[in-house]
Amino acid sequence: xxxxxxxxxxxxxxxxxxxxxxxxxxxxxxxxxxxxxxxxxxxxxxxxxxxxxxxxxxxxxxxxxxxxxxxxxxxxxxxxxxxxxxxxxxxxxxxxxxxxxxxxxxxxxxxxxxxxxxxxxx
Numbered sequence: 249x250x251x252x253x254x255x256x257x258x259x260x261x262x263x264x265x266x267x268x269x270x271x272x273x274x275x276x277x278x279x280x281x282x283x284x285x286x287x288x289x290x291x292x293x294x295x296x297x298x299x300x301x302x303x304x305x306x307x308x309x310x311x312x313x314x315x316x317x318x319x320x321x322x323x324x325x326x327x328x329x330x331x332x333x334x335x336x337x338x339x340x341x342x343x344x345x346x347x348x349x350x351x352x353x354x355x356x357x358x359x360x361x362x363x364x365x366x367x368x369x370x
Contacts, residue, residue, distance in 0.1 A: 257281060257294045271295070 250267045258279030265272055265283050272281050272292075280295040333341035334348070 252285075252290045254283060254290055254292050257292050263292070265290075 251264050252267065254263050254265055255261070256263055256274040256277065256279060258274055258281075259277035261274055261276045263272060263274060263281075267285060269283055272283055273279070274281065281292040282295050282298070284291050284293060330341075332344070334344045335341050
């Protein structure tokens with residue numbers, strides 16, 4: 249078991265760590281560190297910085313996912329909207345007006361009333 253001296257990235261204190269140790273907490277400043285054992289050097293990295301970077305990346309990923317969901321909903325709405333548009337005699341499409349919607353509603357109600365009267369008379 250070889251003991252190596254490393255420097256705390258938080259306060260600069262000398263820390264003695266075993267070669268098998270990968271994560272430590274500095275007893276002086278309570279900074280959590282990752283001990284990196286390379287072939288030529290042993291050093292420490294701040295875990296809090298890594299965690300902040302990971303959290304920031306996770307937040308960025310969430311934003312990207314929400315943007316993708318919004319774009320997907322926009323595409324779905326555009327395709328749905330195309331099916332709801334009214335095509336004129338000359339071929340161009342327009343949104344239905346409230347007057348035509350109300351007229352269509354009255355026609356449907358009239359047909360329903362006629363159907364009810366016809367079936368009740370039987």
